[in-house]
Every structure is written in C-alpha cells, then in structure tokens.
Amino acid sequence: MELFWYIAIGLVLTVFFILDGYDFGAGIIHLFFAKKEKDKEVITKSAGLFWDSNEVWLVAAGGMLFMAFPTFYASVFSGFYLPLIIVLWLIVFRAIGLEFRGQFKYQMWKDIWDKSFGVSSLLLALFFGIALGNIVRGVNLGGVDNGVSVHEGHYFFLPLWDSSFSPLAEHPGVIDWFTIIIGLISVVTLAIHGANWVILKTNSSINGKLKGVIFKLNIALTVLTIFSLIVWQKVNPNSLDNFSHKPYLLVFPLIYLTGVIGLFFINKIKNNRHAFILSTLIIVGGITSSLASLFPVILPSVNDMHEHLTIYNTAASEYGLSVALIWGIIGFILIFVYFIIQKRLMSGKIDHMDYGH
DSSP states (O other): OOHHHHHHHHHHHHHHHHHHHHHHHHHHHHHOOOOHHHHHHHHHHHHHHHHHHHTTTHHHHHHHHHHOOHHHHHHHHHTTTHHHHHHHHHHHHHHHHHHHHGGGOOOHHHHHHHHHHHHHHHHHHHHHHHHHHHHOOOBBBOHHHTBBOOSSSSSOOOOOOTTTTTTTTTOOOOOOOHHHHHHHHHHHHHHHHHHHHHHHHOOOTTTHHHHHHHHHHHHHHHHHHHHHHHHHHHTTTTTTTHHHHHHGGGGGHHHHHHHHHHHHHHOOOOOOHHHHHHHHHHHHHHHHHHHHHTTTTEOBSSSSSSOOOOOOTTTHHHHHHHHHHHHHHHHHHEEEEHHHHHHTTTTSSOSHHHHOO
C-alpha cells in the first residue's frame, strides 16, 4: 500500500506541475515579453481561466500526503516552514494579480497587478525548484550538531540560508548554490512550458517570437541540466546509484531527454500541441527522474546518526491506507471528471472568452 500511495501522490504532483506549471510559465512570459495591452490581456486570460482548477491538484496532493505519510508531512511542513509561508503569499499575490487586473481601466492599476502576477509566477517557479533541490540534497534530520542530536530523528528546521551558502555545510539553509541551480532549471522549464501554452491557446502577436525564445531557453536548460548533474555528484556522490542498480529506471531520464531534444526543432514543429507535449515530457521526466534517483527514500538525511525518511518508515498504518484507498478512488474519479469538463469548456483558443471584465 505504501508504494501505491507513493505513486499516486507522485502522479498528482506531476499533474499539478504540468497544469499549474503553464500558469507559472505564462506569468514569466507575461513579465518579460508582453508589451502590448492586447497581448497582456490574452496572456493573463490564458492563466486566469485555469489557475484555480489547476491548483485543485496541489490541494489533493497535500491531503493525500497528510493521510498516507503523516511523519513525512509533519517533518517537511515544520522544517520548511519559512519557504512554505513565502510560497503561500506568492500564490495569493499571483491569484489576486490575475483577478484584480481587470477591475479598473487605470493603467497604473493594471501595471501593479501585472507585476504581481509576473513576479509571483517567477518566484513560485524558483521556489518550487529550490524545494526539489532540498529534497534531492537532503537535510540535517534531528538537527545533529557536533555529533549530538538536538531533536527527534524526523525533525529538522532550515533557515532560509546559511552564512556559508553551501549545500555541504553541517547546517545548510533552504537556499544555497546547489538549490539555486535546481531553482533556475525549474524557472527555465516552466518558462518554456508557459510559452508553449501561450502559443497553443492564444493568438498573441508575440507567438512567432516565442518560438525563438523557447529555442534559446532550451539551450540554457541543456547547459543547466548537465551542470546540475556534475555538481549533484559533488553534493551526493551516490545520487545516481539507483539507475545503475535498476536500469529500467532509465526510462524516466529518457522521457526528459526526449522533450529537450524535441524542442530543439521547435521552429519546424507545425502542430503547437506537439510542442506543448514535448515541454510536458520535460516536466514529467524531470520529476520522475528525481523521485527514481531517491526511491524508496523521500527525504535523505545528511548525517549518519539518523536514517533517511522513506515511504516505509513514514507511512500511516496498513489499515488506514487500505480504508483511504476506497475514498481515494472516489476522489480521483471526481477530480478527473471535473478536469475533463473544465478542459472541454475551455478548449481551443481563449482570446475571445470572457474573464470577469
């Protein structure tokens, strides 16, 4: 049952980053490339019509995590308290940026909420990448200091950054040079995904320009990916062991590689849906490769005193997981029905759809 719920939560989180990821990406594109008012309106609409339904998947993942792996949930929500509060505020400001923009026709009012939408989207992409960087890097479980454990083995607390700014420090912070690299990969990936979404769903005047932007961002993503793999070996020399011990896991990096290579031909892709699928593969491959590299660990310990948190030592009781399976299936059905109806209602280009103006 632990494995089932691990896969289910991983699936829900991946769907969240695919769906809300294009919202984040659209915000980044809006911030840097939308200059005309008409383009700003349709790009905000391409995110605004979908953001609230997309975030249902994040709520679902949080509830499932609390149910299936309560020890892990308690550990990360206390240890990552500061960045989680920042993420919460960024989600709020992104949402009100979208909802408030069209309430008045004053240019200064629109500019304020445009910046709120764009900057919040950029920082959310960065912080979600930093969060992944913390997971694959590991944390000081138990708060071990000079060989003495200050807390219980599953507890930790991280400052936003450590004075050394190093992932190799005894007490690393949330933000260091390694997690920043993973954060930048997240920003570039979601910017590519958002650009593909804007091209797919709108007739924006910058659509032609965005294909060139995607190509350049894809070069940056390739360089960052190679660099991150090199430094990851420095941070955690055993990080790729799972792929050598279980070669079938290599299918996940291959999914990522397929998306990256495919987008180098973005200017030759005629069907915009295919380009969107390729950026989706990058997100799917990136998340699943990260999870596969750690499995069955879900939060590594950087000290030798406390064992890693895994899907087995953080799970709820077998009875609880079994009972939740019934309600989980019902919940999945409801979410998928909701998702299908919403996407059908919003199919095609959204330029002329109304968004509360």
